[in-house]
Amino acid sequence: MKRLSHSSYLSFLGRLLPLVALGLFSWMSYLTVTLPSSYRARNWDAAWIGFDAAMLMSIVITAWSIRRKRQLAIPAAMVSATFFLIDAWFDVLTSRPGLDFTIALATAFLAEIPLAFLLFNFSRRSIRRSLVNAHRQAGIQNVPTSLARTPLAIFEDE
Numbered sequence: 001m002k003r004l005s006h007s008s009y010l011s012f013l014g015r016l017l018p019l020v021a022l023g024l025f026s027w028m029s030y031l032t033v034t035l036p037s038s039y040r041a042r043n044w045d046a047a048w049i050g051f052d053a054a055m056l057m058s059i060v061i062t063a064w065s066i067r068r069k070r071q072l073a074i075p076a077a078m079v080s081a082t083f084f085l086i087d088a089w090f091d092v093l094t095s096r097p098g099l100d101f102t103i104a105l106a107t108a109f110l111a112e113i114p115l116a117f118l119l120f121n122f123s124r125r126s127i128r129r130s131l132v133n134a135h136r137q138a139g140i141q142n143v144p145t146s147l148a149r150t151p152l153a154i155f156e157d158e
Contacts, residue, residue, distance in 0.1 A: 010152070055083040062119070074126045081119035088112035 004012065041047070058080045065073035088108035095104040127147060135143045144150040 055087060058083050074123050077119040077123045081116040084112040084116040
């Protein structure tokens, strides 16, 4: 199978992801109407332990890559932040009323959401700093101030 160039790959993803988003929106619309508000799940323990194990791996990789000052720290921090938000969401929504709910809410607002914010902010700042350094090394003085306005720095020099 022939490997796509970066520009072809980006073009492919640019066409594919809106279709995926449309499919997901349609699926969510269907689930909104058909899902029961409660459901007894099989393998509940394995699902949670598996999720927490993946979250642990992500946090360990993030910590390792930050301590070693590796570029891997940026995407690892984004993944870890996302894990924290998903964990907070499901802990709060699936907890029993009373003490379980109070603990889930406190953990979400005092630990998981602030940690997610710190990690997302680290990633944003690190990407920005990497862009500034790369522009400076290339002799370019004007650096876009917004990541949303900064073009992807993928070149066809392969």
